[in-house]
Amino acid sequence: MGRPREFDPDQALGQALEVFWRQGYEGASLTDLTEAMGITRPSLYATFGNKEELFRKALDRYESGVMGFMAEAMLRRPAREAVAGLLYGFADAQSGQDTPAGCLGVNGALACSEASDPVRQELARRRAAVEARLGDRLRAAPAGELPPGADPDDLARYVMAVAQGMAVQAKSGAGREALRRIVATALQAWPAG
Amino acid sequence: MGRPREFDPDQALGQALEVFWRQGYEGASLTDLTEAMGITRPSLYATFGNKEELFRKALDRYESGVMGFMAEAMLRRPAREAVAGLLYGFADAQSGQDTPAGCLGVNGALACSEASDPVRQELARRRAAVEARLGDRLRAAPAGELPPGADPDDLARYVMAVAQGMAVQAKSGAGREALRRIVATALQAWPAG
DNA sequence: CCAGAACCATACCACCCGGTACGAAACCGT
DNA sequence: ACGGTTTCGTACCGGGTGGTATGGTTCTGG
Structure with a gap:
């Protein structure tokens, strides 16, 4: 129950991967990431943990x-x-x-x-x-x-x-x-x- | 004339080179640089211009x-x-x-x-x-x-x-x-x- | 001995960083 | 229709960034 999320986590992760890929881990700011993912900061943290965890998930997706x-x-x-x-x-x-x-x-x-x-x-x-x-x-x-x-x-x-x-x-x-x-x-x- | 500087620009540049070498251009903060060079911020700017010019001079020294x-x-x-x-x-x-x-x-x-x-x-x-x-x-x-x-x-x-x-x-x-x-x-x- | 010039040190600026508190909005089960 | 739950949006937090204004200090030339 509760309000359903308005974005697709998989697609958002794909966008995050592209930003990390292009700008590196430190070079990708939260503003860059959230804008590319079409997501607000709190949504990012609720869904992916924090910046480092998001990077690790993007890395998994990159490898696979x-x-x-x-x-x-x-x-x-x-x-x-x-x-x-x-x-x-x-x-x-x-x-x-x-x-x-x-x-x-x-x-x-x-x-x-x-x-x-x-x-x-x-x-x-x-x-x-x-x-x-x-x-x-x-x-x-x-x-x-x-x-x-x-x-x-x-x-x-x-x-x-x-x-x-x-x-x-x-x-x-x-x-x-x-x-x-x-x-x-x-x-x-x-x-x- | 004027007060003589209290540091050796060549040696300071050598310290800056080492910091840039170890931490990269963006990874080297002005605090890191000035501490390693034994110099205050204004001295750095008066002697080397700005961070980017300092990096270029360090790069020249590195190459030669x-x-x-x-x-x-x-x-x-x-x-x-x-x-x-x-x-x-x-x-x-x-x-x-x-x-x-x-x-x-x-x-x-x-x-x-x-x-x-x-x-x-x-x-x-x-x-x-x-x-x-x-x-x-x-x-x-x-x-x-x-x-x-x-x-x-x-x-x-x-x-x-x-x-x-x-x-x-x-x-x-x-x-x-x-x-x-x-x-x-x-x-x-x-x-x- | 003093005036001017160069240097040093402190303290500050606006800006951006990663991360979060909080209230409003949208959904489900009853 | 309503209470509980989850998400969304905004506005904010402390801290660090590159860069600088300002005033005191130390030197040289006269």
């Missing part, structure tokens, strides 16, 4: 939506195809025409003040989780699928570094074609293509 | 100091050695024990609010300048020094992406050894090593 391609890409074989699928997927996700440039996780990872340290640590944790998943995937690959003498964890770290570097460039204006060329060059480190 | 190794590294031959020198130099600069983790330029490049858009654009411009310099260096290399079929601009973009990716990881806690392994893996994309 925008980054949803990862699960499938990880399964590809041989291992080089999985890596290629991941990198090209990242490149496309960071350069979508209807989405902000760059990566939500990377954008929020660097700056700014130390007040948002919990958020930064959460983002670092999630990035580390992806890196670990990739390391597991590569470690499970049949002998011969990896570059000779390469360590799976080193490869995973390298792939993540390329992805994060692309995120920086995308945020600075690099287009999809430029990112895809980076991926193609990066894959040269993986012979037997 | 911390990034000073680039000029020498660019001259190495063959071209692969120049790239290796750059990447290992970046890795070390981003993981110094007495300096903040990560890269001043990358830290400020991503977040946060759009109020600091001029600063972001300036940083993007400087990064593009480095990329262009590297592209010129590679384009001038004798035939055969580059990977077969590789475009110099693509290579330059790739190298910058790896460097920026390392900056993200360094800011997230990656140590010097981890960064150096990324460089070693990245150089696998450049055969004939």
Whole structure:
């Protein structure tokens, strides 16, 4: 019972995700968020808790939506195809025409003040989780699928570094074609293509 | 004539650089800056203009100091050695024990609010300048020094992406050894090593 | 020894931040 | 139609932001 809410929480969360994606965690003010979501401040707090919880929920949605391609890409074989699928997927996700440039996780990872340290640590944790998943995937690959003498964890770290570097460039204006060329060059480190 | 200032502007600028490096442009408040510099607000404004000009001066100092190794590294031959020198130099600069983790330029490049858009654009411009310099260096290399079929601009973009990716990881806690392994893996994309 | 100039320190400005108290409005069960 | 409950809208809170006005202090040139 009681007065029904006049907005769709899912759609509002989507708008919040876009604002966070474009402006980062600290760069997105409550005014920016509520205006984009079409919601008043108290409604935001009643529905999503506070700014940090709203960000975490937006992050969940980002991972399960925008980054949803990862699960499938990880399964590809041989291992080089999985890596290629991941990198090209990242490149496309960071350069979508209807989405902000760059990566939500990377954008929020660097700056700014130390007040948002919990958020930064959460983002670092999630990035580390992806890196670990990739390391597991590569470690499970049949002998011969990896570059000779390469360590799976080193490869995973390298792939993540390329992805994060692309995120920086995308945020600075690099287009999809430029990112895809980076991926193609990066894959040269993986012979037997 | 007049009362002499009681601080050394060069040393104060060095302290400001460290604060900007660690906390980013927006993350560094005037209180943080003045406390680290041992200076009052009006002294800062009288000596350096305003926060943005102070940041630009810190950036100049960063490029000529911390990034000073680039000029020498660019001259190495063959071209692969120049790239290796750059990447290992970046890795070390981003993981110094007495300096903040990560890269001043990358830290400020991503977040946060759009109020600091001029600063972001300036940083993007400087990064593009480095990329262009590297592209010129590679384009001038004798035939055969580059990977077969590789475009110099693509290579330059790739190298910058790896460097920026390392900056993200360094800011997230990656140590010097981890960064150096990324460089070693990245150089696998450049055969004939 | 004094006048003018430069610097230092305090205290303040308007503005924006994340977060909330409170009353009015809209709904449901009875 | 009415009481209870939930949401909405406004207006506000303390605190921090970048930036500055003002007055006292310390120096140099004459």
